[in-house]
Amino acid sequence: MIVGEQKPLNEIVAMLDGHHRILISGCRSCVAICLAGGEKEVGVLAESLRLHSALKGKGWEVRENTVERQCEKEWVRELSPLVKETDVVLSIACGVGAQTIQSLYPDTRVLPGLNTSNMGAPDEPGVFKEKCGGCGDCVLHLTGGICPIVRCAKSLLNGPCGGSQNGKCEIGNDTPCAWEEIYQSLKRLGRLDLIERNIPPKNWIPSRSGGPRRIIRPEAVLTKEQKEAKE
Amino acid sequence: MRIIGYVCAHAGYAAADLAGEQRLHYSADVTLIQVPCLGRVDVTHLLRAFREGADAVFVAGCLEGNCHHHYGNFEAKKKVAQGKRILNDLGLGSERLEMFNVASNQAWLFKEVVDEMTARATRLAPNPLGARN
Amino acid sequence: MRAGSALEKALAKGRFAVTAEIGPPMSASADGIRERARMMKGYADAYNLTDNQTAMSRMSSIACAVVLMHEGLEPVVQMTCRDRNRIAMQSDILGASALGVRNVLCLSGDHQSFGNQKEAKNVYDIDSIQLLMVLHKMRDQGRLWNDDELEVAPKLFLGAAANPFADPFEFRVTRLAKKIEAGADFIQTQGIYDLERFERFMTMVRERGLHERVSILAGVLPLKSHKVALYMKNKVSGMSVPDEVIERMRKASDPKAEGIRMCVETIERLREIEGVRGVHIMAPMWEEKVPEIVERAGLRVD
Numbered sequence: 042m043i044v045g046e047q048k049p050l051n052e053i054v055a056m057l058d059g060h061h062r063i064l065i066s067g068c069r070s071c072v073a074i075c076l077a078g079g080e081k082e083v084g085v086l087a088e089s090l091r092l093h094s095a096l097k098g099k100g101w102e103v104r105e106n107t108v109e110r111q112c113e114k115e116w117v118r119e120l121s122p123l124v125k126e127t128d129v130v131l132s133i134a135c136g137v138g139a140q141t142i143q144s145l146y147p148d149t150r151v152l153p154g155l156n157t158s159n160m161g162a163p164d165e166p167g168v169f170k171e172k173c174g175g176c177g178d179c180v181l182h183l184t185g186g187i188c189p190i191v192r193c194a195k196s197l198l199n200g201p202c203g204g205s206q207n208g209k210c211e212i213g214n215d216t217p218c219a220w221e222e223i224y225q226s227l228k229r230l231g232r233l234d235l236i237e238r239n240i241p242p243k244n245w246i247p248s249r250s251g252g253p254r255r256i257i258r259p260e261a262v263l264t265k266e267q268k269e270a271k272e
Numbered sequence: 273m274r275i276i277g278y279v280c281a282h283a284g285y286a287a288a289d290l291a292g293e294q295r296l297h298y299s300a301d302v303t304l305i306q307v308p309c310l311g312r313v314d315v316t317h318l319l320r321a322f323r324e325g326a327d328a329v330f331v332a333g334c335l336e337g338n339c340h341h342h343y344g345n346f347e348a349k350k351k352v353a354q355g356k357r358i359l360n361d362l363g364l365g366s367e368r369l370e371m372f373n374v375a376s377n378q379a380w381l382f383k384e385v386v387d388e389m390t391a392r393a394t395r396l397a398p399n400p401l402g403a404r405n
Numbered sequence: 406m407r408a409g410s411a412l413e414k415a416l417a418k419g420r421f422a423v424t425a426e427i428g429p430p431m432s433a434s435a436d437g438i439r440e441r442a443r444m445m446k447g448y449a450d451a452y453n454l455t456d457n458q459t460a461m462s463r464m465s466s467i468a469c470a471v472v473l474m475h476e477g478l479e480p481v482v483q484m485t486c487r488d489r490n491r492i493a494m495q496s497d498i499l500g501a502s503a504l505g506v507r508n509v510l511c512l513s514g515d516h517q518s519f520g521n522q523k524e525a526k527n528v529y530d531i532d533s534i535q536l537l538m539v540l541h542k543m544r545d546q547g548r549l550w551n552d553d554e555l556e557v558a559p560k561l562f563l564g565a566a567a568n569p570f571a572d573p574f575e576f577r578v579t580r581l582a583k584k585i586e587a588g589a590d591f592i593q594t595q596g597i598y599d600l601e602r603f604e605r606f607m608t609m610v611r612e613r614g615l616h617e618r619v620s621i622l623a624g625v626l627p628l629k630s631h632k633v634a635l636y637m638k639n640k641v642s643g644m645s646v647p648d649e650v651i652e653r654m655r656k657a658s659d660p661k662a663e664g665i666r667m668c669v670e671t672i673e674r675l676r677e678i679e680g681v682r683g684v685h686i687m688a689p690m691w692e693e694k695v696p697e698i699v700e701r702a703g704l705r706v707d
Binding site: 204 | 529531566570643
């Protein structure tokens, strides 16, 4: 899922400068699971901002709402009556959610209360680790199920580098060496042959490098008639 | 001065009750809020108490390893830590909020908790929001 | 002859080759490099110029290489994958070759978190093995990676690094084979203190006949003090420093002299190992000791 973390409180407070009626909008999907922007987190942030407002005499009116998925227009449209009565929307969903709200309500300022970070998963409760590099050309079948693009600090495709020691990456922080993990996984699977051959330079076009990406599922695109019927 | 205490039925509240029975004097400025287990206490409850004007807030429940509902006290400990961070960010001071573990028969310890929080509330400036109420 | 470099010729003759490392300055003036070049001239077959080592911006490896060539020394340009993409690397190599550079060492590069500009975005478009493949194609096929024809192909003697002290140990020899497959002509290893482990590595190398397909230069790094020895052991990734070495440095009455003595001893032992075709001397911030080390080890080049 998408993993993120709320911005520090003082940063959020600074962003809200000049506004009075605030709507905090959360999401029940990824950010709820990484305990950053779900309903509970919206509640805690709301209380924190109300307490700040009371202490500093700012007179803020803080309202809360959490939608099912903030990246989908159908759900973000439900915010309409609330947005009408607010100066600013503080989104604590991921960057996609914040942008969706802004695009649906172009006349109301939307602030990002969350720093969207990566695509990952919890290895244990409360510990979320980056897993997928979103490179658009998956090679997990060649690396025993471990992403070399994002779990290796140097995105090596023919690793490990000379800094791998005791299964740890040279960058420290107890980061595991992805190539040690790849080696052990392929060994267990009996497929070390896969890393005996050299993998040539990667085509980065399907990744962020190639420009903002767009994927189309033709079977879901509405025909002209369908679009007209909807209106 | 106003001190709010979130206490669990099995330990915190029981100890407070016993203190009453044993005629152990503790501050009259304390308002106790009983919960079935400390696990029920959310960060929002802690922050709300300060918004309502509390000068200090404590959370008291079962000894670690002895929670009647297994891990409620550990969960509360983490929430108190989170609450402290927020209070620090807001400039109110993390000392105003604290977590304590008491056994149901430790009335004397309950009194000490109240004394400690009273001392802290006295030492720190009153909550500016206290005047409202 | 692939490039006809002095290093290549020395190895082809079967002589025990010597390379030494010079660290480029954090300066827009080449005076310091020139001084060190003059001091070290005649003691090695070729001199490596590091490429923004530990991710700190320093005078570029290619620029320093040109300075060295003016002084009559042969350079080994080092190129890491951290700061440049394939377009820039191929471009830099065409320029370097045109200016007379004949030896290139391909490296992954220290992660930028080691350096003084951690906030920089890293590149890592290709890795060191892929860089070997790219340069190999430029040299042997006269083409860029995308098959565009070069008007003139670069003349390059290609090198790669090997670290017998990193993990997983069993895979290190396979990785060496991969580098040879990708086009490596010579190898320079990480600094060796743990001779036992290095000997085990070389046994595995010989078992696969790799020592005959590539020229291996064993790395040595003289220790300055007990503190430095401990730092190498604990803080530098991919280094193996045995306790006996730490003890010797601790007990030494003149640690610097002891460090040089140990370095010379290591070189003498490395010469005895079958498959080791030369030595690569790294003495960061202590390059003035290289002539002494080379003399005492009986390796004077000319």
